[in-house]
Amino acid sequence: MAKKHPNSQAPAANEGSNLKGTFIMVMILGILMVGSWFGAYWLFISR
Amino acid sequence: MEATERNLQLFPKKDARLYMSFMYVTFTSLLVGGLMGLLQTFVRSGRFTLPFNINYYTILTVHGVILGLVLTTFFIIGFQFALMGKTVGISDKQRMVGWISFWMMLVGTVMAAVTILVGQANVLYTFYAPLAAHPAFYFGLAFVIIGSWISAFTNFRQLYVWKKAHKGEKSPLLAFMVVINMLMWVIASLGVAIAVVVQFIPWSLGMTDTINVLVSRTLFWYFGHPLVYFWLLPAYMAWYAIIPKIIGGKLFSDSLARLAFILLLMFSIPVGFHHQLTEPGIDPTWKFIQVVLTMMVVIPSLMTAFSIFATFEITGRRKGFSSLFGWFKKLPWGDVRFLAPFIGMVAFIPGGIGGIINASHQMNALIHNTIWVTGHFHLTVATTVILTYFGIAYWLVPHLTGRRLTPQLNKLGIIQSIIWTVGMLIMSTSMHIEGLLGGPRRSAFSNYAGGAQVDTWIGYQLAQAIGGTILFVGILLMTYIFIKLAFFAPKGVEEFPIAEEDTDAQKTPKILENWYLWVGITIALIAFAYTIPMIDIIKHSPPGSVPFKFPIGRS
Amino acid sequence: MHLHKYEKIWLAFGMASLVVFLLVIGFAAFWKGTHPQSSLDMIDQNNIEAYDNFKPENLGLQEVADGKYKVNIVASTFNYDFGVDKDEKPVKTIRIPQGSTVLFTITTKDVVHGFQVAGTNVNMMVEPGHISRYETVMKKKGEYTIVCNEYCGIGHHQMFGKVEVY
Numbered sequence: 182m183a184k185k186h187p188n189s190q191a192p193a194a195n196e197g198s199n200l201k202g203t204f205i206m207v208m209i210l211g212i213l214m215v216g217s218w219f220g221a222y223w224l225f226i227s228r
Numbered sequence: 229m230e231a232t233e234r235n236l237q238l239f240p241k242k243d244a245r246l247y248m249s250f251m252y253v254t255f256t257s258l259l260v261g262g263l264m265g266l267l268q269t270f271v272r273s274g275r276f277t278l279p280f281n282i283n284y285y286t287i288l289t290v291h292g293v294i295l296g297l298v299l300t301t302f303f304i305i306g307f308q309f310a311l312m313g314k315t316v317g318i319s320d321k322q323r324m325v326g327w328i329s330f331w332m333m334l335v336g337t338v339m340a341a342v343t344i345l346v347g348q349a350n351v352l353y354t355f356y357a358p359l360a361a362h363p364a365f366y367f368g369l370a371f372v373i374i375g376s377w378i379s380a381f382t383n384f385r386q387l388y389v390w391k392k393a394h395k396g397e398k399s400p401l402l403a404f405m406v407v408i409n410m411l412m413w414v415i416a417s418l419g420v421a422i423a424v425v426v427q428f429i430p431w432s433l434g435m436t437d438t439i440n441v442l443v444s445r446t447l448f449w450y451f452g453h454p455l456v457y458f459w460l461l462p463a464y465m466a467w468y469a470i471i472p473k474i475i476g477g478k479l480f481s482d483s484l485a486r487l488a489f490i491l492l493l494m495f496s497i498p499v500g501f502h503h504q505l506t507e508p509g510i511d512p513t514w515k516f517i518q519v520v521l522t523m524m525v526v527i528p529s530l531m532t533a534f535s536i537f538a539t540f541e542i543t544g545r546r547k548g549f550s551s552l553f554g555w556f557k558k559l560p561w562g563d564v565r566f567l568a569p570f571i572g573m574v575a576f577i578p579g580g581i582g583g584i585i586n587a588s589h590q591m592n593a594l595i596h597n598t599i600w601v602t603g604h605f606h607l608t609v610a611t612t613v614i615l616t617y618f619g620i621a622y623w624l625v626p627h628l629t630g631r632r633l634t635p636q637l638n639k640l641g642i643i644q645s646i647i648w649t650v651g652m653l654i655m656s657t658s659m660h661i662e663g664l665l666g667g668p669r670r671s672a673f674s675n676y677a678g679g680a681q682v683d684t685w686i687g688y689q690l691a692q693a694i695g696g697t698i699l700f701v702g703i704l705l706m707t708y709i710f711i712k713l714a715f716f717a718p719k720g721v722e723e724f725p726i727a728e729e730d731t732d733a734q735k736t737p738k739i740l741e742n743w744y745l746w747v748g749i750t751i752a753l754i755a756f757a758y759t760i761p762m763i764d765i766i767k768h769s770p771p772g773s774v775p776f777k778f779p780i781g782r783s
Numbered sequence: 784m785h786l787h788k789y790e791k792i793w794l795a796f797g798m799a800s801l802v803v804f805l806l807v808i809g810f811a812a813f814w815k816g817t818h819p820q821s822s823l824d825m826i827d828q829n830n831i832e833a834y835d836n837f838k839p840e841n842l843g844l845q846e847v848a849d850g851k852y853k854v855n856i857v858a859s860t861f862n863y864d865f866g867v868d869k870d871e872k873p874v875k876t877i878r879i880p881q882g883s884t885v886l887f888t889i890t891t892k893d894v895v896h897g898f899q900v901a902g903t904n905v906n907m908m909v910e911p912g913h914i915s916r917y918e919t920v921m922k923k924k925g926e927y928t929i930v931c932n933e934y935c936g937i938g939h940h941q942m943f944g945k946v947e948v949y
């Protein structure tokens with residue numbers, strides 16, 4: 182698909198962007214998700 | 229027409245009137261339903277009894293029906309009509325059909341509401357058989373559903389007409405999203421429509437003697453889960469395609485947004501068993517299969533989380549903030565059109581995580597029918613969804629009435645958002661904790677058998693009354709803001725903020741608009757998830773149930 | 784369609800977590816047998832006494848073996864029938880020694896009810912024509928409230944009982 186854009190900037194909107202902050206944010210979210218889930222699982226097992 | 233120009237061009241009066249009618253019903257519902265919510269928390273605190281012999285379950289039914297079914301559906305349909313009008317246009321005939329849909333839904337709502345208020349339908353918004361409400365309640369529901377279908381088909385027609393006039397062009401993103409949501413709605417509400425029309429109405433009229441309880445519940449939940457996605461998708465529309473414009477950025481990715489919506493269409497329907505995990509009569513293997521499908525529907529939300537953060541970061545960096553989180557500080561925190569939906573996004577983090585826990589098969593026993601569940605959906609629907617709807621209303625209502633969101637109203641909106649956040653934090657957190665301790669939902673105040681366990685529940689119920697009071701103040705404030713925006717704010721032009729793609733964005737693959745393919749897969753998944761267990765349920769049916777009226781106080 | 788490198792990692796992480804969740808609960812369910820309550824047994828709700836468990840003399844707590852008990856219950860608006868005690872008075876509290884294995888078996892004579900022993904994993908729907916059952920070990924001492932947690936009518940909040948683990 183990208184071939185249709187001879188413009189070398191084509192992926193700039195996406196691939197080239199610096200998304201470090203985004204990555205850290207979503208990973209925090211992911212860790213919260215895993216942590217809470219296992220917390221609930223532990224509660225289930227212990228009851 | 230240039231996109232920015234279009235964003236600033238007001239609708240013709242005739243169109244705006246239709247879209248605004250849906251908004252009037254929405255905000256009236258908010259006030260009525262919110263008052264019920266307040267009274268519920270008061271009753272449950274144990275320090276208050278309802279006057280005039282009003283039954284707790286009457287107000288709870290009003291609250292669930294008016295906020296869960298009426299407010300949401302009216303807002304969604306009105307907002308979606310406005311999106312379609314903006315992006316693909318509406319013809320005179322389509323507008324007329326839109327009015328028919330509006331009136332049909334309103335008549336249905338009034339029928340159901342009156343039946344509830346006179347005490348003939350204390351069945352809660354899930355109306356589980358064999359509790360039997362007055363037939364007028366079921367007729368009312370049927371009108372609301374069928375009325376909404378008329379809107380759905382009008383939306384399909386609007387896009388179809390546009391496509392014919394724009395051969396080879398991709399459909400506008402928001403129109404695409406509206407059509408996905410309405411496709412999901414029609415496919416899903418077929419289930420509840422069959423239950424209401426084929427099972428409940430004849431049974432409540434005495435034309436059939438008995439009802440198959442498990443079949444009716446399965447049909448309801450076949451509808452019930454996509455129902456919550458029907459609420460959520462308009463919020464996602466705003467997050468993907470409106471918020472970027474408000475923060476001064478561009479769409480993150482048109483294709484990924486479409487892909488997320490397609491995944492939501494495919495996986496939000498064949499998952500209803502996750503609401504029936506502790507029920508007898510359903511094979512646990514099929515429950516587990518639907519649990520697996522439920523986890524699939526998490527994926528598009530993971531994509532959404534990434535694309536939201538990325539929109540924020542890219543926009544901030546383009547504005548020149550290069551430090552790791554500098555972009556975050558510079559978001560337009562003082563703009564309520566951004567702040568309210570943003571709080572909604574944050575609430576979706578615990579909301580979504582809670583949802584994954586709820587759906588985890590045997591772990592459901594931890595929370596099933598406890599007040600945790602109520603805490604959960606007051607985060608998801610009553611915060612994430614509602615605050616995003618408010619965020620939309622701040623510009624949509626003045627855009628429709630030819631007025632402006634003044635700085636003072638913007639400030640009131642910010643205060644409103646903060647009040648809501650504080651109130652909900654208190655109410656929802658105490659509901660979550662009380663639920664884990666076993667406190668039941670859908671219950672008037674009771675000491676049960678007494679003892680230490682019950683005492684801790686009551687403590688949390690007091691906290692809920694405090695949170696509920698704060699929330700109700702928020703509702704009063706929101707009503708005030710709405711009335712201002714609808715009738716009194718200064719005349720002017722409020723922008724209809726639709727974000728654009730980057731000029732150098734990648735082309736959206738054609739396959740994303742292959743409706744036959746996506747609807748085909750959706751139906752195949754539903755058939756896979758439901759055919760065998762449904763045949764089992766019908767084949768192994770116990771004797772049907774006669775209508776029970778006395779438990780809900782009907783004689 | 785193009786995914787940013789970080790988005791690929793994020794989605795891989797997210798999906799892997801979901802797979803782990805499913806493996807954990809799937810293993811527990813299919814190998815250890817801890818499915819949620821899913822009994823497939825049926826009954827005629829208009830004649831529940833035809834079923835052994837629900838004959839009046841079999842209601843309430845029974846010891847079936849050393850450390851193993853069963854509790855049979857009939858739900859109806861707005862009451863749980865746990866049988867009667869020596870004085871022919873309705874039983875409201877079930878007393879069970881700590882560490883016992885208990886099988887709860889319940890059905891309804893009329894509408895849908897819930898049955899939860901609050902603070903334990905005993906939490907099930909009770910539906911006309913079906914029998915619900917769940918087995919658990921009462922691990923901790925204390926008083927546990929039994930609540931009907933599915934709306935069954937305007938007396939719903941008055942439907943309860945108690946389990947005492949000693």
Ligand code: HEM
Pocket residue numbers: 262263265266268269288289291292295296299300352353354602606609610614668669670671672692695696697699700703
């Ligand atoms: C003033 C704000 C609100 C308060 C104080 C409030 C309070 C409550 C309470 C205490 C319950 C549980 C009652 C029970 O289980 O016995 C409840 C249930 C519910 N609420 Fe709210 N709520 C509010 C706003 C909302 C909003 C904005 C929505 C949806 C858009 C909503 C939707 C629901 C639904 C669907 C139920 C379930 C009813 C049922 O179980 O039958 N609420 N609410």
Ligand SMILES: [Cu+2]
Pocket residue numbers: 452453456502503
């Ligand atoms: Cu669901």
Ligand SMILES: [Cu+2]
Pocket residue numbers: 896897931932933934935936938939940942
């Ligand atoms: Cu009940």
